[in-house]
Amino acid sequence: xxxxxxxxxxxxxxxxxxxxxxxxxxxxxxxxxxxxxxxxxxxxxxxxxxxxxxxxxxxxxxxxxxxxxxxxxxxxxxxxxxxxxxxxxxxxxxxxxxxxxxxxxxxxxxxxxxxxxxxxxxxxxxxxxxxxxxxxxxxxxxxxxxxxxxxxxxxxx
Numbered sequence: 009x010x011x012x013x014x015x016x017x018x019x020x021x022x023x024x025x026x027x028x029x030x031x032x033x034x035x036x037x038x039x040x041x042x043x044x045x046x047x048x049x050x051x052x053x054x055x056x057x058x059x060x061x062x063x064x065x066x067x068x069x070x071x072x073x074x075x076x077x078x079x080x081x082x083x084x085x086x087x088x089x090x091x092x093x094x095x096x097x098x099x100x101x102x103x104x105x106x107x108x109x110x111x112x113x114x115x116x117x118x119x120x121x122x123x124x125x126x127x128x129x130x131x132x133x134x135x136x137x138x139x140x141x142x143x144x145x146x147x148x149x150x151x152x153x154x155x156x157x158x159x160x161x162x163x164x165x
Contacts, residue, residue, distance in 0.1 A: 011040060011048035021054060024122040085136040087112060091126050105134050 012020065018028040031037045032047055037057050039047040089107035096102075101121035105112045112134050126132060 010051055012051065012054070014039075014047050014049065017049040017054055021058060024119065026118070026122055081135060083135040083137045087134040087136070089132060089134065091128055091130045091132050093128060094121065094126050096121060103132075105132055107134070 014028055014032065015025050018025045021028065028037070032039055037049070038053050039049050042048060087105070087107045089105040089112070091103060092106045092111060093104040094101065096118055099118050101116055101118050103114050103116065103121070103126060105114070114134065124132075
């Protein structure tokens with residue numbers, strides 16, 4: 009019986025490493041621990057777990073061959089910056105991108121974050137596609153002017 013590391017098992021199952029670790033910690037999949045405390049999964053356990061998750065007629069296999077890369081995108085509003093912060097909580101993640109002296113925050117799925125493998129300091133591009141974009145112009149507010157006092161004219165006699 010061959011034992012696989014969690015990373016190798018996740019690859020074989022066609023899922024993200026963090027998803028598998030989540031299942032392990034929740035007790036959804038059984039593992040064996042090494043003397044150093046690392047999780048190992050048997051191929052039989054992987055097959056048992058996959059059989060429970062989806063029908064056998066359409067098993068999910070890891071991608072064989074090259075992965076296609078996006079080389080062009082129709083979105084025109086692109087802001088280049090660097091990743092300032094990445095937070096993950098449950099199914100969602102938050103990425104703060106520094107664009108010049110401004111910060112842009114995006115909330116995306118945890119799965120998308122796992123695929124992007126973003127970490128602090130990485131270069132990234134925010135692509136904004138929206139049905140509503142508002143443009144504003146700011147102006148520094150001038151202090152209110154005091155009304156002029158009318159001088160009383162006195163007649164000299």
